[in-house]
Amino acid sequence: MVHYPFRLPDIGEGIAEAEIVAWHVAVGDEVEEDQPIADLMTDKATVEMTSPIAGTVVSLGGALGEKLAIGSTLITFETGEDVAEDVTPAAVPTPPSSHPRESGDPASSPVEVAEEKLDSRVHGNDEGTKVQASPAVRGRAKALGIDLAQVVPAQGDRVRHADLDAFLTYNRDFRPAAAGVRPDETIKVIGLRRKIAENMAASKRHIPHFSYVEEIDVTKLEALREDLNVTRGDKPRLTILPLLIVAICRALPDFPMINARYDDEAGEVTRHGAVHLGIATQTPGGLMVPVIRDAQERNIWQLASEIARVAEAARSGKASPGELSGSTLTLTSLGPLGGIATTPVINRPEVAIIGPNRVIERPVVRDGQITIAKLMNLSISCDHRVVDGWDAASFVQAVRRLIETPALLFAG
Numbered sequence: 189m190v191h192y193p194f195r196l197p198d199i200g201e202g203i204a205e206a207e208i209v210a211w212h213v214a215v216g217d218e219v220e221e222d223q224p225i226a227d228l229m230t231d232k233a234t235v236e237m238t239s240p241i242a243g244t245v246v247s248l249g250g251a252l253g254e255k256l257a258i259g260s261t262l263i264t265f266e267t268g269e270d271v272a273e274d275v276t277p278a279a280v281p282t283p284p285s286s287h288p289r290e291s292g293d294p295a296s297s298p299v300e301v302a303e304e305k306l307d308s309r310v311h312g313n314d315e316g317t318k319v320q321a322s323p324a325v326r327g328r329a330k331a332l333g334i335d336l337a338q339v340v341p342a343q344g345d346r347v348r349h350a351d352l353d354a355f356l357t358y359n360r361d362f363r364p365a366a367a368g369v370r371p372d373e374t375i376k377v378i379g380l381r382r383k384i385a386e387n388m389a390a391s392k393r394h395i396p397h398f399s400y401v402e403e404i405d406v407t408k409l410e411a412l413r414e415d416l417n418v419t420r421g422d423k424p425r426l427t428i429l430p431l432l433i434v435a436i437c438r439a440l441p442d443f444p445m446i447n448a449r450y451d452d453e454a455g456e457v458t459r460h461g462a463v464h465l466g467i468a469t470q471t472p473g474g475l476m477v478p479v480i481r482d483a484q485e486r487n488i489w490q491l492a493s494e495i496a497r498v499a500e501a502a503r504s505g506k507a508s509p510g511e512l513s514g515s516t517l518t519l520t521s522l523g524p525l526g527g528i529a530t531t532p533v534i535n536r537p538e539v540a541i542i543g544p545n546r547v548i549e550r551p552v553v554r555d556g557q558i559t560i561a562k563l564m565n566l567s568i569s570c571d572h573r574v575v576d577g578w579d580a581a582s583f584v585q586a587v588r589r590l591i592e593t594p595a596l597l598f599a600g
Contacts, residue, residue: 189268191246193261199228199235205255206230209379210348212322213263217245224346225263228256229379236344243267252349253378321347328352332373342473342505350379354472380473391536394452396572399531402584406547407562409594416488423489428564429521430491432544434597435590436519437463437484443583445575447517449537457539457574466515466535469499477535478502479515517542532569539571540580 199206206228213225221242228235243265250256319336321329325347329336332352339347339355353375377385406428413426420426440447444459451458463484466477478498480486486494501507518535519542526546534541545565552561566587570580590596 189266192241192243192265192267194240194263194265196228196237196249196256196258196260196262198258200230203230203258205257206235207255207378207382208250208252209234210350211248211252211324212346212348213245214322214324215245215247217323219243219245219265227348227350227379234379237262239263239265241265241267253376253382319347320345325349325352332356332371340472342471344505351472353381354474380476384474387536388533391533395534395536397531397534397569398572398577398580399567399569400577400580400584401529401565401567402581402588404564404566404588405552405561405592406564409591410547410562412594420489424492424496426488426492427495427523428544428547429495429519430488431594431597432587432591433465433480433483433491433519434488435587436465436517436542438590438597439583439586440484440517442586443579445579446540446570446583448539448574449516450539450571450574451537460516462516464514464516466518466538467495467498468518468520468535469502471503471505476502476507476512477515477518478507478511479513481514519544522546529565530567532567534569534571539574541569543567543569 196206207230208226209229210227211225212227213219213223219225219239219242221240222238224236225239226237228237244267246264246266249260249262249264256262319339321336326336328349329339329347329352334352334355336347339351341347341351342354356373356375409428409431413428413431417426440463445457447463448457448459450456462482465480465483467480468475468477478501480491480494480498483491498507498511501511515535515538517538517540518532520530520532521544522530524546526544529545530543532541532543543566545567547562547564549560549562551558552563553559566584568580568584
């Protein structure tokens with residue numbers, strides 16, 4: 189038998205190292221050629237490595253969360269014949285986790301767009317269909333009492349350890365199928381979750397946040413939205429978000445300091461003319477922020493389509509690097525779970541983040557009469573180094589005027 193060390197190849201221009209975020213094999217496993225063996229994350233992408241040969245796994249080059257330099261031994265195989273060490277491996281890149289946000293913070297909220305749906309062809313709901321997962325993942329899922337058919341893979345069709353971690357994180361009411369209390373489990377903070385932690389810590393460490401919340405009457409806006417949905421034909425169904433985005437884009441030209449990015453090192457603020465709007469989106473691996481380019485140029489139907497498209501691309505792992513970077517302002521919403529108010533954490537290096545909250549009906553007094561209105565609180569967090577409280581409040585009031593008189597959204 190011959191030992192063959194499979195060395196980490198050059199997986200991208202300028203990449204010197206990569207973090208191990210998932211192993212799909214264990215020591216002793218028999219591996220086929222082209223079988224997935226590990227996921228590695230760089231600053232630019234997550235790459236799925238596949239085996240260049242068939243053989244038995246003798247040793248792994250590192251533990252989850254460890255970083256390996258390009259050229260280091262990733263895994264060692266035992267084979268029955270000599271294999272040249274220059275065998276070209278297969279690497280499948282997937283989109284990077286740019287601008288992740290902390291999912292446990294109400295500030296880091298998913299958009300009120302399409303809910304997660306299980307694909308029965310992938311997750312084994314059809315009779316005779318088997319969920320794709322390594323023996324190690326299956327064993328761990330069984331020990332935890334997790335039905336693999338209920339786990340949504342972050343990428344592709346294969347359930348990985350990171351997907352089990354995400355399932356436990358985002359299904360906090362989960363109870364094992366077996367009787368008894370779920371055992372304690374320590375989960376290493378790696379990959380996307382590590383980047384989320386680092387980015388949130390950097391944002392809070394460098395940026396002096398302040399938040400402002402205003403109550404907005406959306407009764408007329410909701411009536412308009414319902415009318416538009418009734419007559420929409422084959423257009424996408426409208427949520428309140430496209431209408432809110434139109435209001436934001438119409439108000440921003442008078443408040444350029446809101447649509448800006450701050451370079452700490454250079455001491456420069458860039459006030460952007462175009463609105464590249466980040467849409468905080470929940471994915472199986474954590475919160476990501478895909479970007480709607482030139483939101484100010486799109487109408488409500490185009491915005492509705494683009495919100496759904498970029499959110500689905502992020503959740504399915506198909507978003508391109510360009511779709512996950514370059515935002516100038518971020519919108520974050522919990523939709524129906526939006527609560528009374530939020531204090532969003534800024535998506536650094538931006539200087540502001542906007543968070544619409546839940547729409548509720550409650551009595552209000554107008555001209556001495558009690559009436560029922562649909563109300564929504566709108567939250568904004570700003571970087572106090574760049575944005576003054578007066579400016580933030582004035583901007584929100586401008587958005588409020590547009591929303592409470594929705595005809596202004598479409599006025600020339």
